């Protein structure tokens with residue numbers, strides 16, 4: 470039974486991600502966007518729910534599927550669109566592209582697992598400095614195949630690093646279903662390093678907020694690293710047109726697990742419509758500003 474508790478703020482945050490990503494996929498074939506892109510369609514509730522507990526100064530590490538994490542962190546659309554277009558006005562001066570975003574305390578990198586040692590080191594630094602800040606790192610199920618993750622879990626546990634490992638298990642890594650890539654249980658991998666772990670299977674942002682709350686509190690109280698496994702669903706292709714899954718299966722998934730459908734249940738139709746209009750205008754304006762901004766050649 471789904472409780473109807475998503476706030477307008479949460480719904481808007483998720484819709485901003487959804488509409489941003491749809492615009493990215495629509496624009497991609499025109500050649501406006503350079504490099505590659507991996508959209509966060511279907512997983513919006515994860516970033517919005519988890520990052521709702523961030524304090525100013527906390528640090529977030531993301532992966533190749535980073536647009537949703539960035540927008541939920543507080544990043545703005547225009548700078549992200551411009552970054553994807555390789556424009557100097559992009560959040561990273563147009564040189565990082567879709568996967569390599571840095572703004573304030575937000576970092577992403579497309580090399581799977583590469584962020585784990587860096588995030589762990591950052592968390593240790595925060596602990597040694599007594600800053601009271603924590604680190605959140607988002608990992609896909611595919612990153613569980615990277616050895617450096619386990620070195621990081623080991624040291625994070627030994628050092629009591631203030632870090633939350635969030636695994637977004639969308640059951641697929643590019644085209645490889647999790648059954649072919651992962652032996653054993655995900656939680657057992659954290660248990661092996663004595664890292665307390667919880668799991669949730671939900672697309673309801675309020676449930677994800679609840680599921681992550683205790684971890685944030687425990688980490689802030691100095692109880693070392695924690696892990697949250699979110700069983701989730703990727704609605705879009707891995708990158709652009711590269712979805713090998715059966716179309717009807719993806720459609721079934723969209724019908725059953727859409728975070729926006731769950732979110733909308735908490736609001737009335739006027740609220741939904743207003744937010745839709747507001748977000749639609751924001752995307753349109755941000756995209757236009759990014760598109761009209763000078764390119765690298767103007768420098």
Ligand SMILES: Cc1ncc(C[n+]2csc(CCOP(=O)(O)OP(=O)(O)O)c2C)c(N)n1
Pocket residue numbers: 507533534579580581582608609610611612613639641642643703707
């Ligand atoms: C070390 C490394 N190997 C391979 C790749 C190519 N690659 C990019 S995304 C991806 C799949 C990632 O799957 P997962 O971690 O489950 O994240 P998802 O795409 O499902 O969000 C792969 C293999 C990479 N970026 N880094």
Ligand SMILES: [Mg+2]
Pocket residue numbers: 609610611637638639640641642643
């Ligand atoms: Mg995956």
